[in-house]
Amino acid sequence: MSGNIFKDYVAEKLPREDDRQLFEKFLKVYQEGGKEALVKHLKGMIAELEG
Amino acid sequence: MPYRINSIRLQGIRGFNKAEEITFGEGVTLLYGQNGSGKSSLLQAIEWAMIGNIPYMKKGDFAREDAIVNLFTKSKKANVEVKLNDGGNPIVITRTRKMGTKTSSGKQPIEVQVGDKTLTDNDAEAELERILKISLTNFPQAKILHQETLRDVLYATQEERSQAIDKLLGTYEVREFVKTLDADLQLSKAATRVTETIDALQRDKVQFLLNLKRSLEQTKTTLLGTGLREEDLTLSSSARSLKGIQNGAEELARVYKKTSREINIEPSISTLLNAHKALSNYITEIDRARLEAMSKINDHRSTLQTDSVRYRDLRGRFEGMKNIDSPAITARISEIDEELRKLGEQKKALRLKLNALPQTRNKFETAESNLTSERNALSELQKKHGSFDEITSKISNGEKRLEEITDGLEKLSGQQRLITLAIECLEITKDETCPVCSQGINNAALVKDLRSKVSDELKSAVNDLRGQEKRIRGERTELDAALRENKRLTDAIKTLEVALTKATEELRKIVPDFEQHNLDELVKSWEVDVANLSRRETDFTGESDGLKDTQRRLIELLGELKTLQLKLQKETSSTKEGTPLLEEVEKLISALEVEVEGYLDSTGVDSLRGKLSPQSDVLAYLRDEERVEVAEEELPTVQKQIDDLEARKSSLQALAASLQSIRQVSTQFQKEASMTQLKRLEDSINDYYSRIQGHPHFTRLKIDIEKEDPLIFSFRATSDQEDTYIPTRFSTAQLNAAALSIFLSNSEQQGGDLPLIILDDPTQSMDTAHKEAFAKLVSALLPKHQVILATEDDETKALIEKHCRMLKTYELGVWSTEGPDIKQA
Numbered sequence: 107m108s109g110n111i112f113k114d115y116v117a118e119k120l121p122r123e124d125d126r127q128l129f130e131k132f133l134k135v136y137q138e139g140g141k142e143a144l145v146k147h148l149k150g151m152i153a154e155l156e157g
Numbered sequence: 158m159p160y161r162i163n164s165i166r167l168q169g170i171r172g173f174n175k176a177e178e179i180t181f182g183e184g185v186t187l188l189y190g191q192n193g194s195g196k197s198s199l200l201q202a203i204e205w206a207m208i209g210n211i212p213y214m215k216k217g218d219f220a221r222e223d224a225i226v227n228l229f230t231k232s233k234k235a236n237v238e239v240k241l242n243d244g245g246n247p248i249v250i251t252r253t254r255k256m257g258t259k260t261s262s263g264k265q266p267i268e269v270q271v272g273d274k275t276l277t278d279n280d281a282e283a284e285l286e287r288i289l290k291i292s293l294t295n296f297p298q299a300k301i302l303h304q305e306t307l308r309d310v311l312y313a314t315q316e317e318r319s320q321a322i323d324k325l326l327g328t329y330e331v332r333e334f335v336k337t338l339d340a341d342l343q344l345s346k347a348a349t350r351v352t353e354t355i356d357a358l359q360r361d362k363v364q365f366l367l368n369l370k371r372s373l374e375q376t377k378t379t380l381l382g383t384g385l386r387e388e389d390l391t392l393s394s395s396a397r398s399l400k401g402i403q404n405g406a407e408e409l410a411r412v413y414k415k416t417s418r419e420i421n422i423e424p425s426i427s428t429l430l431n432a433h434k435a436l437s438n439y440i441t442e443i444d445r446a447r448l449e450a451m452s453k454i455n456d457h458r459s460t461l462q463t464d465s466v467r468y469r470d471l472r473g474r475f476e477g478m479k480n481i482d483s484p485a486i487t488a489r490i491s492e493i494d495e496e497l498r499k500l501g502e503q504k505k506a507l508r509l510k511l512n513a514l515p516q517t518r519n520k521f522e523t524a525e526s527n528l529t530s531e532r533n534a535l536s537e538l539q540k541k542h543g544s545f546d547e548i549t550s551k552i553s554n555g556e557k558r559l560e561e562i563t564d565g566l567e568k569l570s571g572q573q574r575l576i577t578l579a580i581e582c583l584e585i586t587k588d589e590t591c592p593v594c595s596q597g598i599n600n601a602a603l604v605k606d607l608r609s610k611v612s613d614e615l616k617s618a619v620n621d622l623r624g625q626e627k628r629i630r631g632e633r634t635e636l637d638a639a640l641r642e643n644k645r646l647t648d649a650i651k652t653l654e655v656a657l658t659k660a661t662e663e664l665r666k667i668v669p670d671f672e673q674h675n676l677d678e679l680v681k682s683w684e685v686d687v688a689n690l691s692r693r694e695t696d697f698t699g700e701s702d703g704l705k706d707t708q709r710r711l712i713e714l715l716g717e718l719k720t721l722q723l724k725l726q727k728e729t730s731s732t733k734e735g736t737p738l739l740e741e742v743e744k745l746i747s748a749l750e751v752e753v754e755g756y757l758d759s760t761g762v763d764s765l766r767g768k769l770s771p772q773s774d775v776l777a778y779l780r781d782e783e784r785v786e787v788a789e790e791e792l793p794t795v796q797k798q799i800d801d802l803e804a805r806k807s808s809l810q811a812l813a814a815s816l817q818s819i820r821q822v823s824t825q826f827q828k829e830a831s832m833t834q835l836k837r838l839e840d841s842i843n844d845y846y847s848r849i850q851g852h853p854h855f856t857r858l859k860i861d862i863e864k865e866d867p868l869i870f871s872f873r874a875t876s877d878q879e880d881t882y883i884p885t886r887f888s889t890a891q892l893n894a895a896a897l898s899i900f901l902s903n904s905e906q907q908g909g910d911l912p913l914i915i916l917d918d919p920t921q922s923m924d925t926a927h928k929e930a931f932a933k934l935v936s937a938l939l940p941k942h943q944v945i946l947a948t949e950d951d952e953t954k955a956l957i958e959k960h961c962r963m964l965k966t967y968e969l970g971v972w973s974t975e976g977p978d979i980k981q982a
Contacts, residue, residue, distance in 0.1 A: 112331060112826055119822040125815045132819065136334050140215070140261070144337045152340065155808045156347040157801075 158244040159910045160289060161943045162203065166238040169230035170205065171198035174976040184939045184963020188947040189954045194969035195977030196947035197304070200917050203945075204301055206237040206252045207285075209265050212297045212324075213305050219260040226256040229974040235265075241289075243910070246272065248288065250281075290909035298327045299907035301915040302900045310896040311889045311922055319870045322860065323827075325899045326834045327907075331827040335820050336867060344813040351806045355799055362795040366788040373785055376778045383771065392424035395775050399432050402768050406439050409761045413446040426783050430776055436769055444762040451756035458749040461728065464721060465742045471718040472735060478711055486704045493701045497694060504690045507683050510667050517667060518676055521660035528653040535646040542639040545647075552636050555629045562622045562629070569622070573615050580607045824865050831868065835860050838902040845898035848937070850930045852891055855881060858898065889922040897931070901938075912942045919946065920953045932956035939963050 113133055120126045136144045161183055168176040172195040179199065188196045201211045205225065214224050226235045233256040241248040249270040257263030269281035276284050282293055291299065309321035323329035380390060388394060399422050407417050418439045422432045542548050583604050591598050664671050668679060726732060729741035835842075843857045855874030863871040872883045872895070883892055897919060904914055920928050928950075935944055935957060948954060958964060970978035 112823075112830075115826045115829075116819065116822045119825065120818060122815075122818070125818050128812075128815050129819045129822075132338065133334070136337065141333055141337050144334070148338070148340050149343070151812065152343055152347050152809065155805055155812065156351060157805055 159908075159912050160241045160243045160248070162913060162945075163240040163242050163247075165199070165203060165206070165240075167199070167202045168236050169227045169232060170202050170225060170235040170237055171195075171227060172972060172977060173198055173202070174227045174229045174974060177976060177979060179967065179979065180965075181943070181945060182963060182965030183943060185935060185944045185946060185957060185961045185965070187954060187957055187964060187966040188945070188969060189949070189966060189982075190969030190977070191949050191971075194949075194972050195979075196949075196969055197917055198977070200301065200915050200945065200947055202237045203239060203915065204297060205235075205265075206239045206250050206267075208293050208296050209252065209267060210261065213303065215261045221259070223257045223263070224260040225254055225265075227976075241911070248285070250285070289911040291907065291911055295327050295907055298324055298329070298900075299904050300911070300913050302897065302917060302919055304918040304921065306900075307893065307896055307919065307921060311892050315869055316867060318872065319868060321896070322870050322872075322899065323831065323868075325896065325903055326831055327903070328827050328831050328834070331823060331830070332868060335823045335827065338816050338820050338823070340816060341813060344809055344816070348806055348809045348813075351802050351809065355802045355806070358795055358799050358802070362788065362791065366785065366792065369781060369785050369788065373778065373781050376774070376781065380774060380778060383774075385771070385775070390775060390778060392426065392429065392779060395429055395772060395779065396422050396424045398768070398772055398775075399429060399436060402436055402765055402772075403432075405761075405765050405768070406436065406443060409765065410439075410443050410446075412761070413443055413450060413756075415443050415446040426776070426780050430780065433769065433772055433776055440762060440765050440769065444759065447756055447759065447762065451753055454749050454753050454756065458746055458753070461725075461742055461746050461749070464725060464728075465739055465746075468718070468721050468725060468742075469739060471714060471721065475714055475718055478714065481707065481711060483708065483711065486708055490701055490704050490708075493697045493704075497697050497701075500690050500694050500697070504687055504694075507687050507690070511680065511683055511687070514667050514676070514680060517660065517663045521657070521664045524653055524657040524660045528650060528657055531646050531649045531653060535643065535650065538639060538643055538646065542636065542643075545640070545643050548636050548640050548643065552633060552640070555633050555636070559626060559629055562626045565622050566619060566626075569615055569619050573611055576607050576611045576615075580604055580611070583607070824868060827868050828862055828865060831870075832862065834903070838899070838906060841902035841905060842898045845901045845934065846894060848930065848934050849894040849897060850927055852887065855879075855887075858883075858895055860899075888924075890924050890927045893920070893922045894927060894931075901934075905942075908942070914938065914942050914944045916944065916946045918948055918950075920948065920950055925952060928953050929956050929960075932960040936960040936962070 113130070116129055116133075117126050120129060132144060132147070135147045139146075162181050164178060164180040166176065166178040167173050172193075188199060190196050205211050211225065218224075226233060235254045235256075237252050239250045241250070251268045251270075252265055254263060254265035266278060267281045269276045269284055271284060271288065286293055297303070306321050306324050309317050309324075313321065320329060320332060323332050377390065381387070389398075403420055403422065409415075410417055418435070420432050420435045420439070421428055423429075543551070583600050587600055589597055589600055668674060668676065722734060722738065725738055725742055726734075729738065729745055731738065731741050733741060846858050847856055852874055855876050857875045859873045859875050859880060861871045861873070863869045872892075873880045874883050874887065874891075874895075875881075881887075883895060901914070905912075920931055923931065932953070935946065938944055939961065940963060946957065948957075954966075958966070966982035968980050968982050970980065972978070
């Protein structure tokens with residue numbers, strides 16, 4: 107993903123602030139740990155919400 | 158002047174174990190070698206040194222071990238040094254790594270030396286991007302055409318081909334990001350699980366309470382309908398009732414000799430339920446004790462009746478046997494035993510004789526027969542040759558005659574010699590006068606006469622004597638044999654006479670006057686005697702056994718009668734015998750029958766059970782009443798749980814919606830970015846495509862978006878009039894050309910100050926014409942670009958060598974654990 111172009115594009119297009127924050131978190135996790143880290147993060151979120 | 162890679166020094170990375178240094182040409186550097194010779198390892202080393210990872214080495218087995226550090230290197234460390242130069246400003250990039258557990262994790266520090274300046278890690282990478290005017294993130298797709306990417310374009314599914322195009326265009330990571338966010342199924346499952354939990358709570362708690370309350374009301378109505386009052390449906394009332402039942406049970410237990418049971422009865426539902434159960438068991442045990450006692454008395458009575466009948470029977474039998482004289486029986490048994498002993502001895506003696514007679518008789522008869530035979534033989538011999546002395550005398554006479562014959566033969570021999578001499582003398586002298594009497598003689602007639610005498614008369618006399626000698630010698634041989642036979646027969650007769658005497662004595666022991674008997678008849682009579690003795694034995698044994706049996710039965714009868722009488726006397730506590738004793742037994746049986754009557758009555762137990770049964774329903778009612786109370790107390794908490802779960806369900810649905818929005822926008826970006834890039838590269842792609850002889854008719858490539866989420870590209874070729882989907886109509890060589898065109902266009906656009914193109918097996922599905930076009934294209938990339946090209950294909954190598962002037966070739970031989978065998982051609 108080339109620099110901040112993708113980040114800026116998506117952040118600008120998402121209408122809700124919550125979704126923007128969520129996207130930025132996902133992107134950060136993906137950039138730092140790759141696909142496996144993002145899958146793990148998502149599973150963790152779902153598990154936490156499910157209780 | 159843009160930068161070029163001058164050289165690479167590498168050790169302990171991928172297929173390289175020992176240190177190697179390769180210098181690159183400014184134009185094309187061709188790496189030629191068979192599969193597995195180390196070409197790709199060298200290209201991967203350049204990529205790793207620049208960006209710190211090797212794409213395609215992240216998932217699957219690569220996540221289970223370190224695929225970067227060489228397996229055989231002793232230091233367990235990878236080290237790559239890449240030198241760049243723009244003609245005056247050298248850059249040295251060094252990256253290292255220690256062997257880890259996964260390919261994609263672990264530290265791998267980079268150091269960049271620019272002039273006197275040395276930078277590390279993020280600073281180093283930022284400086285490289287600044288100087289080379291490239292993005293290291295985009296380095297793989299901008300500089301390297303991986304053989305895996307090309308393979309995906311050529312042979313994979315439509316989605317995988319679209320991913321490969323993303324890789325060529327640099328939008329692959331966005332695709333991966335969007336794909337990873339596809340958690341609809343997980344979210345849906347999680348929401349379902351939450352809904353199921355809410356439903357379970359509703360069902361198990363709320364609905365359960367309502368049902369229980371309804372059931373409780375119905376039970377209460379039923380119980381009141383049975384005669385119970387409102388105040389009976391309380392714990393204290395139930396406790397009182399159970400206490401009453403317990404007292405009744407204790408009283409009954411004493412009657413049936415059952416020990417008392419401690420049962421806790423307090424006005425709490427759990428205690429009362431346990432007490433009810435314990436009382437139920439206790440009453441059952443008491444009833445069992447009643448039945449067991451009754452059974453025991455019945456058994457006693459039955460035994461007494463059986464014994465009474467048996468005693469009466471034994472007495473009757475005893476009456477019938479009391480006249481038996483036991484001492485007389487004993488005496489008779491003794492007599493019989495004595496008779497049997499005697500019979501046994503007689504039988505034994507007869508059997509001994511019967512056994513011994515055949516052998517002894519045989520010995521006797523054999524000796525007798527042999528003796529007769531030998532005596533006859535001797536008699537015959539003596540008839541022929543005379544007695545022993547006569548034979549001896551004949552032999553002696555023969556000896557004398559032989560001596561005489563010998564003398565006669567010697568005399569004749571002397572006469573023969575004299576006559577022969579006379580003949581020789583007459584023949585020599587030829588005298589006509591007798592030398593003795595001086596009378597005239599006829600010499601010739603005399604010689605003739607003498608010769609006749611010698612040859613006829615003397616010869617006849619000698620022959621006669623020799624004939625006699627031969628006959629006498631023949632007689633002598635015969636007489637010698639007769640003498641030996643005489644002696645042998647005489648000796649044999651003596652021996653046989655002794656044997657016959659012995660056999661006679663033995664036979665006489667068995668049959669003293671055997672000469673008076675026919676032995677065969679005698680044996681038969683003995684056998685008859687033995688049979689008679691046996692019959693008598695059998696008769697005696699039968700009589701004895703009968704007597705003994707009578708005696709035994711009498712003893713047994715007396716024994717049993719005595720034992721039974723003692724038992725009945727003990728039962729009736731009396732010393733009576735016979736009929737008086739039986740009367741006592743009858744009395745005892747009657748008393749037991751009366752006792753059984755008392756145990757037959759189960760009214761007490763039935764009454765207790767009748768009282769306990771309704772308490773079971775009352776306690777069930779009270780237990781449900783308590784459950785209702787507990788459930789009503791829990792209800793607010795349950796409702797709170799349900800509300801919390803509803804909120805979680807909403808959050809999961811909100812997250813699903815957010816993910817959907819993010820994926821939509823991200824896909825939109827991917828779509829726009831891809832299309833922008835394709836638009837930007839359109840002319841360049843088509844230029845390259847036509848130069849590699851894409852297709853004679855369809856000369857332009859057209860890549861469009863066919864579907865979103867995931868983004869699928871359609872890959873078409875067009876002419877002035879038509880267009881068609883490449884994968885359906887074109888050869889893989891044309892797809893190969895299309896992929897190369899996209900890569901080269903993108904690479905050219907993102908060249909920066911490092912116009913490097915790395916091609917790993919780029920002609921893998923091309924025919925000769927396409928390969929030649931490709932070689933020409935590579936030549937045309939020079940001198941603007943630096944090209945590093947790896948191939949195993951002889952034809953590609955030959956065509957590159959034919960068309961490219963700025964060429965440096967390395968040949969890689971057979972790989973070993975030390976690493977590739979590299980030689981510059």
